[in-house]
Amino acid sequence: MKIKQSGTLKVAVYKDFAPYSANDEGIDVDIANALAKKIGLTLSLLPFQARDDVNDDLRDMVWKGHYLGYGPADVLLHVPVDRRLMAENDKVEIFAPYHRETIRLVRDIRKVPDFENLDSMTGKKIGVEKLSMSAVLMLGAEDGKFRENVKIYSTAAEALEHLKTGELDGVLAARSEIESVLRNDPNFQISKVEFQRLSSAGWVVGMAVKKDDVELIKLLQDATNELVSSGEMTKIFAKHGVQLVTP
Incomplete structure (x- = not known):
């Protein structure tokens, strides 16, 4: 398996995005560490500055890489699990929802x-x-x-x-x-506040990898399932004062 041979899991996280990822700390950083450990790989963290559009983030950090030579990673965390976003990005697989944000x-x-x-x-x-x-x-x-x-x-x-x-x-x-x-x-x-332009149910976040990387998708999905079922995911969120809302 290609990812196992590399020995490293490259995980992209957003910069300046507390409590999820800021200064190499946060919920998503802890999730990245836990996923790498479950799969038996060393973590390589790739923090990056969000672009104006998530489609650009997916291109830069998942399937193509930034024009300045940064990325792509093996997986990007904190991606909206959204049908429209999926339809617009046929080169990536968005999966493993782990939290509902509001x-x-x-x-x-x-x-x-x-x-x-x-x-x-x-x-x-x-x-x-x-x-x-x-x-x-x-x-x-x-x-x-x-x-x-x-x-x-x-x-x-x-x-x-x-x-x-x-x-x-x-x-x-x-x-x-x-x-x-x-x-x-x-x-x-x-x-709770009602806005016409936003569902009060919020949105779900998960992760994204290259569409054709079927083996990695299965490894990450299985690892995520284990983190949820064992209660480790809840503990990661709680460590940062946040209540996990299972999608």
């Missing part, structure tokens, strides 16, 4: 004690990450009603730190990002 609003209950819907945040300062789904949703919500009070930060983690220091009243971000920073602090409450 967008949530977290608020400081000392400043906003009651929450019914987004209108409860009228006039309140809300933090979002730049160029994120949360930013698009918050800036466009109710014809821009909240726009003047939306504060933009370089990362969701930075916005959440400003929430902790009292500079913000709330933050819209991925649930995992919220959980990893706030760690069940009783002063902050997470709530």
Whole structure:
């Protein structure tokens, strides 16, 4: 088997993407280590900066490689398990879903004690990450009603730190990002928010490899199944303060 002969599993993870992968740490980094160990290979981590489009990430890190000579990896983690994305990328196999992600609003209950819907945040300062789904949703919500009070930060983690220091009243971000920073602090409450442009059920993430690499697909799927069934996957998420939501 080609991958066994190489002795190494090259895993691509996103840069600056806490709590999943940042500074060679995070949930996806731990998953990469666990997968390599299950298969009996040495891990080679390939962190990379996300492009504007997931299709570009799949091309650069899965089936072709970056034009600057970086990649491809054997597998890319944290890929949306999405039918449309699969249809647009016939050179890759997207499989092994391991977590369901959702967008949530977290608020400081000392400043906003009651929450019914987004209108409860009228006039309140809300933090979002730049160029994120949360930013698009918050800036466009109710014809821009909240726009003047939306504060933009370089990362969701930075916005959440400003929430902790009292500079913000709330933050819209991925649930995992919220959980990893706030760690069940009783002063902050997470709530579901309805947006026309986003299903409240969120989206599922898995991994991607080259379409024709059937043996590697089976190895990774089996290893992922073992991580889930043994409870190791839950422990990896919990280590970073995040509750695993099985797809």
